[in-house]
Amino acid sequence: MSFRLIDLAKPFGSILPEIEGPYTQLNFDEKVVYTMASAIIYILAQLPLAGVSQSAFAASADPIYWLRPIFAAERGTLLEFGVFPIISTGLILQLLASLRLIRVNFTVRSERELFQNLQKIFALFQYFALTNLFLLSGYFGTGLSLVQVILINVQIFLAGGFFTLISEVIDKGYGFGSGALTFTAVNVATNFVGDVIGINSIETAPEVYEKQGALANLISGLGSKGIFTAIWESFTRTHLPNLIIVLICIAIVLACVYLQNLRYDLSIRSNKARGVSSQYPIKLLYTGALPLVFSFVLLFYINVIAYVTVVGIFNNDSEQLAVKILGHYTANGSNFSIDNLSLFGLFSPASSLIGSLLSPIRTIVFSLFVVYTSVKFAQVWSVTQGSGPRDIAAQFKEQGVTIYGVRDVSIAKYLKDQIPTAAVTGALCLAGLSIAGEFLGTNGRASGIVVAVGVSFSFLEIIASDYQQSGGSQNFGQIFGGF
């Protein structure tokens, strides 16, 4: 018997913590409480890392700032890498399994268990690996003592472990839908509120304090600076979110909501009863926002490799040939980005509209990369995750349903034309929306919002069906069911 990747998980089987599944189906209220509790804990954990000296940390800059929103990561906190390790392991391992590059027999229970343990181990391993790669590259400051190194490792790893388990709590049916994506949605939502009306002051230049929220900044400016300066500054400031970015974000939310509602209705009829017909919707966003998340997972890896090689190995020394080819990081406030034309520079968006216009090659390569990976992912994911053409055809057959004008035997073939097309078109639309946002300089917020809205709509579907089942007798159900 040859070596299989899932066998790696065997020795850990009995020591990995594991959430006990619910004995009975939880009711709606309990699910809401669990989901809210998890979300509140996630927000509480946005706490600065102990043991990192703030002065040393302020001197280093953030190379993955535009990748943070989509993975709910906050710089310098326990959530330094957010849920990236969890999401990336899940997406990549499940994709490899569905391409049969990892051999897992999903009909056998023990193999599914091994596969799940493998995902957990990989997620934890990535927290550990990322922390230490960043430590070695001097992200947390240079000349750290051993105690500091251990403290940072322990904090990020434990926080990662806890959120792996909490996402398991939600996955297991204590909450709605997917754990890791819940955290992204919550984080994007809170950050967006902060960007609009956040009243905390941030030091943008020595002795200059500005409000974090764009609207809060405008209002406080109206009192102290005079109307025209205040309005001009609130639209044009660059270090903190300005009103233009807020407006772009709102436009993207609306566009996402519009795309979510597009669908293609198949007319279906019953084989058994005459004259009974109905619609079977095939959504345009058949794979939701997952293709975009996948593109960003790949971009995250590329940018971590870039940071570690350029800063960690070559010390970001612009004289060296390797740095000239691979890219030279320049600090812009607390953002660290490669702005010259170079290999790694092509895989990040420019930080402003002017930047995108001035470096067309970078913009084009970045866009093509996102579009290509999204589309490829959607093609595979839409047919392999249990709601592909063959699965739905089998479902129709079981329920005695056929599509108008299509013979029973060719339903699978007919759906094979429809579903991947819808999925690919949907992925293309979301990729386009995200690229447009990055082009305008939203620094990852646009992509975060696209994912958050996509996830929220998936939740809404689950909540709506849960609500119908529970009959609206629950307290929270009555609040949410009103929509």
Added chain:
Amino acid sequence: MKRRANAKSKAQSQASQAPTSNRAAGIEGSSSSLLKLYTEETQGLKVDPLIVLVLAVGFIFSVIALHIIAKLTGKFIS
């Protein structure tokens, strides 16, 4: 010979029809629009979800305590 070839092609078609994910095998798992990682009951160290949530809060408070200790003693900060 023919029988062997038949058996081989049958095995191949079975392999190509084997489920490619949890959901394709008819069990809870990632759907086409949501990613789920941990849906299977395994034989690990069983923990109650409430305990995990409480421990997580405890962990957060211990980090806050660490901050306070660091402030008071001036240790861990260079």
